[in-house]
Amino acid sequence: MGEKATIAIQDTYDEKYSWCYGCGRLNEQGLQIKTRWEGEKTKTTYLPRPEHMAIPGFVYGGLIASIIDCHGTASAAMALHRKNGFEPGEGPEPPRFVTASLNIDYVKPTPQDVPLTLIGTIEEIHPKKWRVITELFAQDTRCARGEVIAAVMPKTFMKSEN
Amino acid sequence: MGEKATIAIQDTYDEKYSWCYGCGRLNEQGLQIKTRWEGEKTKTTYLPRPEHMAIPGFVYGGLIASIIDCHGTASAAMALHRKNGFEPGEGPEPPRFVTASLNIDYVKPTPQDVPLTLIGTIEEIHPKKWRVITELFAQDTRCARGEVIAAVMPKTFMKSEN
Numbered sequence: 001m002g003e004k005a006t007i008a009i010q011d012t013y014d015e016k017y018s019w020c021y022g023c024g025r026l027n028e029q030g031l032q033i034k035t036r037w038e039g040e041k042t043k044t045t046y047l048p049r050p051e052h053m054a055i056p057g058f059v060y061g062g063l064i065a066s067i068i069d070c071h072g073t074a075s076a077a078m079a080l081h082r083k084n085g086f087e088p089g090e091g092p093e094p095p096r097f098v099t100a101s102l103n104i105d106y107v108k109p110t111p112q113d114v115p116l117t118l119i120g121t122i123e124e125i126h127p128k129k130w131r132v133i134t135e136l137f138a139q140d141t142r143c144a145r146g147e148v149i150a151a152v153m154p155k156t157f158m159k160s161e162n
Numbered sequence: 163m164g165e166k167a168t169i170a171i172q173d174t175y176d177e178k179y180s181w182c183y184g185c186g187r188l189n190e191q192g193l194q195i196k197t198r199w200e201g202e203k204t205k206t207t208y209l210p211r212p213e214h215m216a217i218p219g220f221v222y223g224g225l226i227a228s229i230i231d232c233h234g235t236a237s238a239a240m241a242l243h244r245k246n247g248f249e250p251g252e253g254p255e256p257p258r259f260v261t262a263s264l265n266i267d268y269v270k271p272t273p274q275d276v277p278l279t280l281i282g283t284i285e286e287i288h289p290k291k292w293r294v295i296t297e298l299f300a301q302d303t304r305c306a307r308g309e310v311i312a313a314v315m316p317k318t319f320m321k322s323e324n
Contacts, residue, residue, distance in 0.1 A: 016217065017217060019215050019216075019217055019218055020215065020216050020217070021213055021214050021216075021222045021224065021225065022222055022223075022224045027165070027215070028213075029211075029213040030213060032167065034272075037205060047233045051181050051183055051189060051191040051192060053181050053182065053183060053189070054181075054182050054183075054260070055179060055181055055182070056178075056181055060182050060183045060184055060228075060229060060232075061228075061231045061232075061260075061264065062183065062184045062224065062225075062228025062229070062231050062232065063183065063224075065224060065227035065228060065264060066222075066223075066224025066225070066227060066228065067224070069223045069224050069227060070222075070223075070224065077180060085179075088324050098223075098268070098271075099223045099266075099268050100267070100268060100270070101265070101266060101268065102223065102264075102265070102266045103263070103264070103265045104261075104263060104264045104265075105262070105263050106225075106260070106261050106262060106263065106264070109260075118278075132279075139222060142212050
């Protein structure tokens with residue numbers, strides 16, 4: 001752990017997996033979220049853009065869903081990589097996950113102009129399937145709760161790539 | 163019905179509710195989805211932008227969540243407006259809904275470069291709360307299924323606006 005624990009998993013994905021609009025470091029128009037370990041939890045911080053509004057002053061639900069989704073698959077990748085003995089930036093190419101299901105409860109309106117903090121709690125439910133519970137905070141207020149079921153990306157996914 | 167049934171509900175929202183990144187007609191950077199009646203179902207068609215990828219060739223999950231979310235709240239607004247006796251473009255200002263919860267099952271990878279079609283089925287579960295089941299198709303392939311629980315926007319939502 002130590003220094004390596006501060007590396008975001010998205011900065012260690014293979015280039016071919018780094019184009020996601022939500023979390024790919026090579027997607028220039030995208031959100032480019034970064035997810036890191038914080039002890040046994042995972043953490044992402046994101047400041048929505050001014051246009052990411054529902055009504056003026058509040059973040060729209062799709063942005064919240066997007067960052068919970070990508071935070072979830074990143075957290076699962078980190079957890080499996082750690083189970084395999086490695087922190088982000090260590091060892092072989094980390095595994096890449098896809099989302100099987102995404103459930104969001106919108107607990108409170110999410111204010112704009114403050115960074116959002118996502119805290120993930122991870123549980124293995126199958127060797128290739130992980131559950132990530134994410135709580136989303138705007139400053140100290142919990143505004144949303146999400147559950148992602150993330151599955152190891154099937155090889156057919158890349159095979160069917162154009 | 164007839165001619166009026168072809169008007170998108172988003173084009174009839176009051177200006178103050180027309181800034182949503184997913185569906186607001188006044189949000190220039192946003193997705194600006196449009197939802198219309200098709201008999202008793204609701205329909206939205208959206209062509210993802212090239213940058214909306216998960217990996218090259220496939221749409222990222224957050225975009226799918228975003229359009230299912232906004233399609234859901236739009237469908238609920240249309241259903242309540244119709245229950246009140248009006249089609250989009252008729253009668254008083256239509257009601258505006260917020261999302262209480264959003265559940266998505268990602269059934270198949272969603273290909274890029276084809277328009278996505280969302281078909282909504284709406285059920286009233288409480289006078290101020292509606293369930294919208296959305297099936298998302300890429301051409302003839304069903305790629306995702308979503309459930310939105312939409313609630314009439316509380317008055318406090320606008321009061322707490324900056």
